[in-house]
Amino acid sequence: MAEEHYLELSENPVQFEHASSVNNVFFDEANKQVFAVRSGGATGVVVKGPDDKSSVAFRMDDKGEVKCIKFSIGNKILAVQRTSKSVDFINFIPDYPHTEFSQECKTKNANILGFCWTNWNEVVFITDQGIEFYQVFPDKRSLKLLKSQSINVNWYQYCPETAVILLSTTVQGNILQPFAFRNGTMSKMSKFEIELPVVPKPAKLSLSERDIAMATIYGQLYVMYLKHHSRTANSPSAEVVLYHLSREGSCKKSHVLKLNTTGKFALNIVDNLVVVHHQSSQTSLIFDIKLKEPDCALNIHQPVLPARSIHPYRIPLSGPAAVPSQPPVPCQLYSSSWSVFQPDIIISASEGYLWYLQVKLPPTVNLLQDKGKLMDFLLRRRECKMVILSVCAQILEVGEKGSLPVVATVFDKLNQVYKDYLEAEQSYTQAMESGPSRGSAAQKRPVRTQAVIDQSDMYTHVLSSFTERKGVSHKFIIAVLMEYIRSLNQFQITVQHYLYELVIKTLVQHNLFYMLHQFLQYHVLSDSKPLACLLLSLESTYPPAHQLSLDMLKRLSTANDEIIEVLLSKQQVLGALRFIRSVGGHDNASARKFLDAAQQTGDQMLFYTVFRSFQQRNQRLRGSPAFNPGEHCEEHVAHFKQLFGEQALMKPSTV
């Protein structure tokens, strides 16, 4: 069976000392740092971040059990919460006093539920009675209250990417109040209600913090609600409901993800996919909210792929946790000791590992039969290029009956993305050329994602090897190439010469000259000098190629020199002469070239005519029929004299 695990844990997890009675472990979603606090900090605090730079180790006085510990952005200030009334701060800025300072919450009788850093020096306290937004002055070792808002809070969630704090309010807890923070300002966003499956009587807290998560998907902030099935409310299985939280407008229920099962779930966001882990079946599902379901009502989504477990993971030998004598142990996946954090973090506190969840694209190829849908899915993924190219190669390889419409669909999807990129690039270039003054300074150079599969990618990775593969009918090869060219044309993308070359090569190989002729006749292969030259080279095997080539050169209208060369090489000296006259190039024409060609024909009358024609030209231009020394026509003059005698030379006109 082919590899089917499309999710995996990162190969190099962040390792930390696992949680124990003497070691408390905390995770900060904002900086993605794990804090291992031994004995309240007295025997050491080890901070491990995603990279070495964000890893710190230090000691602090044990002033009681640590409830929460977080660095401000950039590891400038450490905040530690030990009681429900205050938060302590320690400067980590060099040259600043290191002594702790403390801040109590302003609201009387309130309990601090937690705090979040929204900037390097801005912190928000969330209490059961509201929120307090402070600015920290590390030099003065004091805080200043910027703004506060009183509201009954059950629990809160923080999305560090967008600096939005979500508060659960009311008795049932299902009215959510978001606040956004930015550069010292706090703005209240409009609140919204989560529809509960059953309304409890009497009212009690019914919306758990565990069932709500916030994350950005495709650049938009969503509140994800894990709606469990309920026997009374006629919902046979659980679902995830997504609420789109826009900065200005209200919050709207936007997507429903059908889980088709029940039990305990956890959510991650990886590469803009919603991953739903199901503990009892030890599998995960992925959803792409941009993937439209044709047979589903608007914005109701089924899993993109069948449920599969995360790829088996073995705890590596090296590392502090491993005992050298033991073989690598398979890690228990979906363990109840796992904690899942947004967007893509899985932590096993008992084993001391932090993993990033990753999507592996290659296995998805065999799990998703609908190639059009597969392309839609892949094109939105980060590391998609090679997978997409391999899918292209694969559908061409199979070459089964009825695969052409699939090929066409895939090409159209690729070229849509390609075209969008080209257009963005073009408008960027235009904006740059017209000068940055016109208020378009904000325009950024479009990012070329991996989903932009251009013609050279297709040529190098798919088409060139496909056309050379044995056992593929030439009919199919040509059909595929034409389909690609059709698709490019449909999106008004200029087709590169090497694709035409590939078409011509294939046609010539199978002696399909008439087909080639028809393609040229309808300008399916666009005119260009290289193409015209390629055609010229085919003349010996297919004589009409000569005419096709000349026509093409004529249409280009910049290839008059080439036309002259072709005609002269065919000994059509008179034709060449008449042509150069008709395009007005006679005055600058190289007489030598024409005389050479005329002499080679061995036709004396022709030589005479050509010679006299150039003498007349000389007369008209310079008042004398003689050739300039620079024209190197001495031998031709001699030849002329020898054939027709001195007296046949045109005399300088005396008038």
Next chain:
Amino acid sequence: MASGMQEKQYTPSLLSFFIYNPTFGPREGEEEKKILFYHPSDVEKNEKIRNVGLCEAIVQFTRTFCPTKPAKSLHTQKNRQFFFEPEENFWMVMVVRNPMIEKPNKDGKPPTVEYQEEEMLLPSCLLQCYSMYKLFNGTFSRAMQAGGVELLMQKLEKFFYRYLQTLHLQSCDLLDVFGGISFFPLDKMTYLKIQSFVNRVEESLSLIKYTAFLYNDQLIWSGLEQDDMRILYKYLTTSLFPRHSEPELAGRDSPMRPEVAGNLLHYGRFLTGPTNLKDPEAKFRFPKIFVSAEDGYEELHLIVYKVHSLLCFLIASVELTREFCEQLDSLVGPQLTLLASDICEQFTINRRISGPEKEPQFKFIYFNHMNLAEKSTIHMRKTASVCLTSVHPDLMKILGDINCDFARVDEDEEIIVKAMTDYWVVGKKSDQRELYVILNQKNANLIEVNEEVKRLCATQFNNIFFLD
């Protein structure tokens, strides 16, 4: 000429047409065996033998002068004989009476007959006879191999008996000599869509070996080789389509009645094979044709399927069943209906660009030997029986003469003829292209005519390389 006494003009007419093979009766007394087909059939046996013998002798005699190129025709005062050896030792001969003018005489004397001796464009006609036979029957030697002389004679009799009746020597003109193909002008994108359609059809219906596409009797795409397409095009445009367009014009069998296939309305129908798929009695027989293949010839079935003016014919390799036809109808019909509307749009755009249908500014005939493309603003409508041209037959004859001149030399040349009544006829040959222009300008001189032709080339043929 005395008034009331009308001259009588006789157009060229077919006197006899025969096919023989000298190796079939080499001994004396066996001469009759050489004759495979003779028209008219009621000629006395000895005369047949005599005529065949004469041709044989002429060919043998002229061969001594040029072994590779024996005589092609023999011109006498009254008639002309054309010889053609399409396959080794098989000779086709056509004897045509020269056109003549009968001038009645006074006093009850027998009228005087004057035979015209102009170039006749008939050698191509003989080649066409053979090509047409070959399209439907394969080569002579194929019949020989399959069933000997008897089979060949049967086939010849069956084919040529009917075919010769459709020959119209008097209306044979330059276009018949060219045997060209009129191409439908189409933009690249629509053309690529057609390509895409053709490829898909051939992929999903693997019985279909070749596909070709026509719109308004003009070719868009041919999967067949050029020579096969040329003769098939001739058959379709001069025989099959006219036969089918007449009932349409009469309102019977209206193609405007859409067939319902699934949910899609489409207007497709078969021109060969079953007229109505729903008819339980329908016969699924398609004409057989022979086209060139890598190893000789292959026998195929011709399916002609039509939607509006768009026609697609598909060629399959085996006998076809009802299931296949239904599958084809449901697959091809809806897609062709879409394509037809695309192309129709193009057609109206083209028409708008080229202006309303008025008398064309220039009267010309263009032909390219390379792709057999022909274009004529002289011919209004061409069917098998009638050929309407907008110019006087005498001018057409001049065109024929110029063409004969061109055929004799390889180099590019230009011929300008001053005809009667202010007409100028210009013939140009550049590489493999020929252009014939008829101009009617009062008191024009040679230079003006030359300029006028240049103007035509610049407007009508600016995208091809035409030497001045």
